Amino acid sequence: MDVQTLLNGLVLGGLYACIAVGFSLVWGVLNIINMLHGSFIILGAYLAFFAHAAFGAHPFLSLPFIAAALFGLGYVIQRGVINRVVSSPVLITLVLTFGLDMILYNAMVLGFSATPRRLALDMGRIDILGATLPLDRIAAMALAVALTAMLFQVLRGSRIGRAIVAVRMDRDAAALMGVRVPQIYAITFGIGACMAGAAGSLMSVVFPFSPAMTGLFLGKAFIVCVIGGLGSVPGALVGGLALGLIESMAGALIGPQEAVLAGFVVMLALLIFKPTGLLGKAGYE
Amino acid sequence: MQAVPIGLKRIAMSLGAALLAIGMGAESHAETVRIGAPLALSGALASSGTKQALAYEVWLEKVKAAGGIKVGDKMYDVELITYDYQTDGKKAAQLAEKLIVDDKVDFLTAPFGSGHTKITAGVAERYNVPIIAVASSEPVHDQGYTNLFGTLAPSGGLIDVMIAEFQKAIPGVKRVAVLGREDVFPNLMAKLMADKAPAAGLEVVYAGTYPIDAIDHSSSLAAIKAGAPDWIYVTGYSQDLILVRKQMADIGLEAPIVTMITGPVYREFIDALGPLAEGVTSATWWHWGTDYQSTDVFGSTKAFYDAIVAKTGGAEPDYVHASSAAALVALQMAIESAGSIDRDKVRAALRSMDAVTFYGPIKFRSDGMNSARAYPLIQIQGGAPVIVFPEAVKQADIKAFAGK
Incomplete structure (x- = not known):
């Protein structure tokens, strides 16, 4: 196994972690499989694209604003729509977010067209240990680590974070302790959307994107969460890196056709032998 | 007891009225040519599907402005019935059937791309409805369909032209790497290149495919880099190719020809x-720089170019626009030459067609593909595609992509 393959796998894993971290939070904490997640990422990418076209804003610069805008959108969607059915079985929220996703997806097709776009910025590349790596993917990896660290800090060290954890552990008890549960749900969903927006603004440089990619991103986020495990903040990061490495090594050893398959095989094996995933906690699987 | 005869009378009257209505319907239907088109207006192929729809609109406007299609000594109105099949093959088949059975179209056009053309052509064949494809390759036309006609010429010709011209322009090209998307047309184009290259003295140092939903090409590109090719040849759709080119830059992969x-x-x-x-170089079936004079609704390549530019507000037509409009132009010419909208007569007219259109010559082979002709080669130079072959319409010489 050469260094290039390993490092390719790591930076690809960074992208996957970036894609999955918000999805993992919403699934792990709210028990909602957010089908809107892929569309949130693509929406973030479009916002970065248009911010660059209109104001010449570099995606690193527009990223915090886009993340904030997506937080607002996520908050409103959860508060206004999903909260109405949030205590129903998981299938109901799944269908609801699926429907909302169809609306957002089609709105994006109508508004932005399905033509693939990309922010044509070259961030350059660096040589590490004889391997060449693109800086934009390294930035994505750094972003994934930063988002995970931030989330870890928020959940551990802030009142809102403690309230989110409390609601996840026992909603009724949290309500009795004075936690405003609907508010916490909306904030959590908002944070998930915010992370998707941040990831999306960076993806606008890394990938050519179009609304057709929403399903692809959602699928990757799903696999990453199953591999990494739910209920653990670093789960998405570890799952993402693991999937990146698996795909990269499988691509080099058995060919790109089978690389995606290898990811699924590992996911299935984990579901059978270790349903909590690599870092997940029992009760979340 | 009297209720029965009154009931019978009513039934008879209703039946009579219904028959009259059907008769009138049939009569008004006979004055209109109904063409059905499942289109990819959303989903993965939407970018090409919307171009197809736009070209259809432009054609329809021209035909309406000319008073319709001449059938014998009458002018027939044209009704174009389109549905968005959302780039979903199953839905394409259902909608093709709905167009034939419910909307009672006289003719069909196929959606963009070989995969979905194959599906809709299968439905058209079952109902014996002539169907014109706008972008279909050999694996669609070798199914023995008698109703399928396609405006694109065989893809193999594109490969021959490229190999000959690139070897001439950039001497010393010996090693080629081939990477193709695992999909009908891209896969065919990759396979054709890998098959034809050795005969032209080219060594194939890499030949591989990538899955349809690939969002990373690092491992393929690393393998290609290891093969040190002089020519990197990649097939796929825009989204794939943008990503491949971006990732080539990511790992510093270059060759004299890409x-x-x-x-x-x-x-x-x-x-x-x-x-x-x-x-980056490419071969295509059509370029607006070619200059054909014709007797169709457009009249010339230039007039078609102007019509599309006016409709899009400045975007130039590509082969998708041209091939799509050419499909309807061919159908219109066949109807006019048959003097009827009878499917058998129109099919026969399509089969014997030998015409020059704004798009170039259209002469369908026995498998329904348009006959081979001079394919333009293009290269991006100064941020725009320029024609580098054939000589007659050439705008610039082929330049090496990167020195080695």
Whole structure:
């Protein structure tokens, strides 16, 4: 196994972690499989694209604003729509977010067209240990680590974070302790959307994107969460890196056709032998 | 007891009225040519599907302005019935059937791309309805369909032209790497190149495919880099090709010739890549720089170019626009030459067609593909696609992508 393959796998894993971290939070904490997640990422990418076209804003610069805008959108969607059915079985929220996703997806097709776009910025590349790596993917990896660290800090060290954890552990008890549960749900969903927006603004440089990619991103986020495990903040990061490495090594050893398959095989094996995933906690699987 | 005869009378009257209505319907239907088109207006192929729809609109406007289609000594109105099949093959088949059975169209056109053409052509064959394809390759036309006609010429010809011209322009090209999307047309184009290259003295140092939903090409590109090719040849759709080119830059992979089928033909390829698009070559079925004079509703390549530019507000037509409009032009010419909208007569007229249109010559082979002709080769130079072959319409010489 050469260094290039390993490092390719790591930076690809960074992208996957970036894609999955918000999805993992919403699934792990709210028990909602957010089908809107892929569309949130693509929406973030479009916002970065248009911010660059209109104001010449570099995606690193527009990223915090886009993340904030997506937080607002996520908050409103959860508060206004999903909260109405949030205590129903998981299938109901799944269908609801699926429907909302169809609306957002089609709105994006109508508004932005399905033509693939990309922010044509070259961030350059660096040589590490004889391997060449693109800086934009390294930035994505750094972003994934930063988002995970931030989330870890928020959940551990802030009142809102403690309230989110409390609601996840026992909603009724949290309500009795004075936690405003609907508010916490909306904030959590908002944070998930915010992370998707941040990831999306960076993806606008890394990938050519179009609304057709929403399903692809959602699928990757799903696999990453199953591999990494739910209920653990670093789960998405570890799952993402693991999937990146698996795909990269499988691509080099058995060919790109089978690389995606290898990811699924590992996911299935984990579901059978270790349903909590690599870092997940029992009760979340 | 009297209720029975009154009831019978009512039934008879209703039946009579219904029959009259059907008769009138049939009569008004006979004055209109009904053409059905499942289109990919959303989903993965929406970018090409919307171009197809736009070209259809432009054609329809021209036909309406001319008073319709001449059938014998009458002018028939044209009704174009379209549905968005959302780039979903199953839905394409259902909608093709709905167009035939419910909407009672006289003729069909196929959606963009070989995969979905194959599906809809199968439905058309079952109902014996002539169907014109706008972008279909050999694996669609070798199914023995008698109702399928396609405006694109065989893809194999594109490969022959490229090999001959690139070897001439950039001497010393010996090693080729081939990477193709695992999909009907891109896969065919990759396979054709891998098959034809050795006969032209080219060594194939890599030949591989990538899955349809690939969002990373690192491992393929690393393998290609290890093979040190002089010519990197990649097939796929815009989204794939943009990503492949971007990732080539990510790992510093270059070669004297980089060819992408058919990315550089599309504006979005250049917009999404910026300077990275520079020097990429491609072959295409049509380019607006060609100049054909014709007797169809457009009259010339230039007039078609102007019509599309006016409709889009400045975007230039590519082969998708042209081939789509040419499909309807061919159908219109066949109806006019048959003097009827009878499917058998129109099919026969399509089969014997030998016409020059704004798009170029249209003469269908026995398998329904348009006959081979001079394919333009293009290269992105100075941020725009320029024709580098054939000589007659050439705008610039082929330049090496990167020195080695």
